[in-house]
Amino acid sequence: MRQQGHVYLVDDDPDVRFYLGDLLRQLGYSVATYEDADVFFHQAMDLSPAVVLIDMRMPGLSGVQAQQRLREIGRHTPVVFISGESQPQEIIDAMKGGAVDFLIKPFNREQLVAAVDQALAHDAAERDRFVRLTRANRLFQTLTEREKEVFFLILQGHGNMAIGEQTGVQAGTVKKHRAAVYEKFGVASTAELMDACQGLGLRP
Structure with missing residues (x-):
């Protein structure tokens, strides 16, 4: 082509x-x-x-x-x-x-x-x-501090229960934070979020 x-x-x-x-x-x-x-x-x-x-x-x-x-x-x-x-x-x-x-x-x-x-x-x-990557970085900056914390744990493959245990937050609240992260990045799954952020190089 x-x-x-x-x-x-x-x-x-x-x-x-x-x-x-x-x-x-x-x-x-x-x-x-x-x-x-x-x-x-x-x-x-x-x-x-x-x-x-x-x-x-x-x-x-x-x-x-x-x-x-x-x-x-x-x-x-x-x-x-x-x-x-x-x-x-x-x-x-x-x-x-x-x-x-x-x-x-x-x-x-x-x-x-x-x-x-x-x-x-x-x-x-x-x-x-x-x-x-420019878009992903811009969207990352719109996350709250708690959402950023959840964001990094999502990218590490952790489920809501595990994220709750590491952050001391109820799993139901983690679910809401996860949904907010997905919404801000315009994705519907962890796999889509990983694809959108591949190579971004952010560190918690």
Whole structure:
């Protein structure tokens, strides 16, 4: 299934920018092209889902240096490298830095699409995860102190009786607190609550 998304194409070769930019647009992606990494950092808006399709060797910042700078500024757009010639260490550094793929020129359309779609799918999943966790954190802040206490015990898999024993609260009252937690999170079960809060990283 073709991923919809935006491609930041960074390459100092105008012919490559023209050819790949035109090809990607024909395939249904939105595309913005940049002649080097400095121009990209100066001009590019932070969109999602997106992928940075970047040449390894360019004037100014290299592809790996641009990848490192993305991390430094807290921008998590996935990266796919394209290169006419690269040393093994450059490829290793790129992949260690989290690159989705490394395409050696000349590559075919199928290889390009596969790499771009993989990166866009990854970015879309990360975006959805960020939205989910931001919402869960916001909802957690709406809980009362007692509800927060019950919330953590629910996530540990405890039933109402066990929660009552640990908190010194009647099981019937615990049931009401559990219902309030479910209502605020918009869930109907412990399993749904666990799914909504997976990766949230809160501690009692």
